[in-house]
Amino acid sequence: MQVDVITDVETLAKVRQDWERLYKADPEAQFFVSWAWLVPYMRFYKGAWFVLAARLGNPGSPYVALMPMRMRTRMSGKTGLFFNEISMAGNNAADYTGAICDPAHAEMALKAFGRHVAQMGWARLNLENLRMSRERVFAFIGQFSRDIFAMREFSRVNAADNVDNCRCFAAALPDTFDGYLDNVLSTNTRQKLRRFLRKVDAGELRITRADVDTYERDIDTLLELWRIKWGARKGDRLASILHNNRRVLRDSFRNGTLFLPVLWQGDRPLGALAIFVDPVKKALLFFMAGRDETVTSIPAGLILHGHCIKLAIENGLTTYDFLRGDEPYKFAFGVTESKINCAQIYTKSGRNVGDRLDPRSLNAIFAEVTVLHQKGELARAETGYRQILATDATHARTLYGIGQLLSAKGEHREALVHYQTLANSVPTSAKAWLRLGMELQALSRHIEAAEAFRKVLSLAPDFAGAEFSLAKSLAALDRFEDAIETLEALERKLEAASRDDTLLGKTRIMLKRLKLEARPSYIMLNPDRKSVTRVLSTAL
Incomplete structure (x- = not known):
């Protein structure tokens, strides 16, 4: 029994014939897992729903069972760690949830679904309002190892009127x-x-x-x-x-x-x-x-x-x-x-299976972590960034974010590692190379920093900040002539663009300082520095 995971509406549309065939044939199927009701409802949870689809043969074979589910991301109030939670796809609106199966293959399919879900990254699995025979339920839940998982059943009795919703x-x-x-x-x-x-x-x-x-x-x-x-x-x-x-x-x-x-x-x-x-x-x-x-x-x-x-x-x-x-x-x-049954299967550790987040949830988690970062909750933001990278070590926006956070803390060596990974993963990103150069500069590795800034300018020739940073590293390498030449070109560019901004002011201040401090007698006696440099280079 093979299990496919359907996550997009285009693929889902191709399954409609199988879905409606199984719904008609399955004596346990009920309205809230019908195509007509559930598929429009699932689409409201874009990016969160998925359908487990079991087949006996090769890819393209008819499906013998379908189990619609939904995943969301939550944060533990105790640990500050993100975790994933899986629910049945109809939750919050469906009175009944479940799967639809070819009766001849139902238990085998539910076992395959259980094995697949047990290997996914999550910490809680909510089996709420599950309308399913005991045989099918046990086939599914029997695949969760007692070493890793535990289960609790719960009632649905309203305290106000004592109505039992199970x-x-x-x-x-x-x-x-x-x-x-x-x-x-x-x-x-x-x-x-x-x-x-x-x-x-x-x-x-x-x-x-x-x-x-x-x-x-x-x-x-x-x-x-x-x-x-x-x-x-x-x-x-x-x-x-x-x-x-x-x-x-x-x-x-x-x-x-x-x-x-x-x-x-x-x-x-x-x-x-x-x-x-x-x-x-x-x-x-x-x-x-x-x-x-x-x-x-x-x-x-x-x-x-x-x-x-x-x-x-x-x-x-x-x-x-x-x-x-x-x-x-x-x-x-x-x-x-x-x-109906209401139960929750959960990891004993309280963390996701395998300590990894579900890959489809990373962008949503990143958005939450970014908010924490912007609000100044740096410890929680750093924890979130590291969780994302534990699942996807090349998640570009996370590499950039954690690099910024670590750099602000003065942890430039680790920030450099993340920006190196980012630049290797996205070699056409001028911002990645700029940040890489800035961390190298902070660590006084100016030769490498200058190369990084030149890479930025090869990708984005008008990146004024990179020109200024390049001049700083050139000056630190005692390459005053190149630094002054770079700053003068930058000054002309900013003036031509009518940019009377902070960068122009900083450029003028640094240019003035270099002209005064970098071999002042040599500079004053030799206004045509480039020609003199060529003569000296030849003599040497």
């Missing part, structure tokens, strides 16, 4: 709605639902369904009703939750998988449901609800759920899934229970 409930739908009412619901629920659905039929209440003209309004209505009910509990997370849900609902409507009914009394919305439609698995999945809590005489939730179940049965669907949570109202709809 318990899931769904109703199996019969052939007719009357059969559902008569054989599944209690007498009281059946009578109440029939009475209020008659009010809908009579026009006392009305139910609209989001369409291309109303879906933005209906999504806003749903989220506002939800916010009024739950906003205080969500606290600082409210804005991000609303943003995430709005994006998911919009994408789902555009993909044709969102059913959003709204219950009205006149022009007043009393409640709304967001329902996902899965035609492959013949299921409706209740995602979220909002209702006007000030109206207590009309059971908006009961009416809307009853309306949706009726439509589901009429359209040949067989399951109405209430998803996660054991809220009491769900039991009135004749549901059966299943459970």
Whole structure:
């Protein structure tokens, strides 16, 4: 069993046929790992998602299993070290996560996925809301060595209302709605639902369904009703939750998988449901609800759920899934229970496997380290730079950054090593050669420094700072004539460019000093220094 890792949308698009074939064939597949729902959601996490894809044959062979995942980078508050954390790709929005497999090869594929993940660079693996058979779960987690890894399972019980979100409930739908009412619901629920659905039929209440003209309004209505009910509990997370849900609902409507009914009394919305439609698995999945809590005489939730179940049965669907949570109202709809798994596998050391960062996360880590550097948190920035280089010893921007940091600390020898690596890795970078020359200059290695500055000028002839630095090293080598000639040329260039800046001032000061201090009698008696130098050189 071979495992490929898909990380770009172009390659992912080529896998769509395999994805949809496996989804249809896999009895454990569920809506939140469908192409229609998950792929648009993954694209929001650009650069973070990846899909493990298992095949039996050579490259290009059909895939027999797919496991979508996502990686992010975090920093330990205790150690200041960066580490990687892997989650299931649907996290933060999907009620269920998992993989899709050809049933004949499922356990073999999950074992291959486990072996592959165990060798990646990470410190935490979150298996949250995992809807997968025990056989598949054990095939996957059995690949993580107990010498390196540990695992903890955790519950998802809300402290505020004691709702257990690892318990899931769904109703199996019969052939007719009357059969559902008569054989599944209690007498009281059946009578109440029939009475209020008659009010809908009579026009006392009305139910609209989001369409291309109303879906933005209906999504806003749903989220506002939800916010009024739950906003205080969500606290600082409210804005991000609303943003995430709005994006998911919009994408789902555009993909044709969102059913959003709204219950009205006149022009007043009393409640709304967001329902996902899965035609492959013949299921409706209740995602979220909002209702006007000030109206207590009309059971908006009961009416809307009853309306949706009726439509589901009429359209040949067989399951109405209430998803996660054991809220009491769900039991009135004749549901059966299943459970999902929530666990975390983590390294005992608290550091990434092999003490290396995931290569795809390096640029994001570098951005964070740069902020630390700019804020003056130099110890943490240096630790971050060194972590990046432990994974990629030629990461150009990191070499430049740590070189700057070490140079400012006066650690010029180590800074020089990093700039030498940078110049060798990116030989066309004028800035790399400039920094290399400056470190050589700080170490009084002026012959090499002068060569580095000349390299800068060969790459960028107008790099004024390199000319000035070259003059400094020439002067330090007692090559006063060359230094003065270089400074005079630089002065003319800066004056012609009308640059009355700091560098021009420094050039004039250094030029004046050299003319006064470098063999003053010789310079005063011989204004044509170049011709005299040629005569003396010939005589010598």
